[in-house]
């Protein structure tokens with residue numbers, strides 16, 4: 001009995017000892033848990049901070065990108081303004097010159113008819129004298145010989161005729177210059193596209209002629225039957241000017257590298273074709289016999305500032321502005337086709353009437 005009691009007692013003691021140990025363990029693990037929780041809280045805090053910083057830097061990157069975009073936009077607008085200013089100064093200059101020439105030319109042209117009439121009268125009078133006084137005094141005969149009266153009578157009227165043709169030509173040039181500048185027309189107007197192309201060609205005439213050691217550039221006009229087209233005529237002329245100037249540059253570049261013999265065999269030419277695609281759209285295609293545009297460059301030519309020309313020669317804005325004028329201002333399309341060695345072709349498509357598309 002006693003031994004049984006002793007046994008129970010030791011068991012209880014043993015159990016109590018185990019209990020104490022367990023309590024201690026529990027206490028330790030609770031402490032560990034607390035520490036872990038604190039560590040976790042600290043980690044969470046740091047993570048939140050990192051996320052915050054990441055969000056901040058992301059925002060900064062986005063803002064920086066927006067700023068870069070704005071800067072590009074600003075540069076583009078600035079270049080467009082410069083180009084527009086250049087073209088408008090050119091337009092103003094052309095309009096000014098045309099205006100100044102117009103008056104004196106009309107003055108000469110108007111008076112030529114009178115001179116023609118007076119000369120005719122005087123010649124008739126001389127002829128009458130010759131008829132009635134076939135043997136004039138020696139002094140008159142001498143004068144007749146001196147001035148070669150017979151030749152003078154024929155030549156005077158010829159000269160007057162060519163002067164008439166000359167002043168007529170100047171008047172046409174003045175008309176073309178006025179047509180090109182179209183200073184008075186900033187609105188949408190119905191115009192004859194061919195007139196615009198012709199006056200642009202006239203402005204570029206000095207670059208087409210064989211006068212700088214380069215061979216002449218032949219212009220082939222395949223004009224179709226076009227109706228009047230509603231457009232900003234002055235701006236459309238700028239597009240023709242940019243495309244034609246580029247075509248001449250490309251031909252000049254090829255010609256500079258070839259011999260006279262090679263130039264004779266491969267004629268330099270620009271072909272301008274116009275046609276109607278359907279009742280609502282017209283197409284103007286300008287093809288040149290220059291060196292063409294490599295595939296890698298073709299997709300870049302409408303980018304602002306893209307140029308392959310030497311510094312100071314090209315600004316790289318001509319095509320960018322032309323693209324904007326055709327697509328944004330006229331709701332049209334400007335396309336470029338080219339394979340190296342076969343020249344380049346630029347195709348403009350614009351609606352005949354503004355109402356076909358809705359521009360603001």
Ligand SMILES: Nc1ncnc2c1ncn2[C@@H]1O[C@H](COP(=O)(O)OP(=O)(O)OP(=O)(O)O)[C@@H](O)[C@H]1O
Nearest residue numbers: 246247250301307308309314315316317318319344
């Ligand atoms: N007909 C063409 N033949 C070959 N390359 C061309 C032709 N038209 C345009 N290009 C290429 O496209 C580039 C961009 O033309 P764009 O008219 O925009 O600029 P640019 O002629 O260099 O300078 P500018 O602003 O003075 O016109 C040219 O530098 C040239 O490389």
Ligand SMILES: [Mg+2]
Nearest residue numbers: 242246318319
């Ligand atoms: Mg150009």
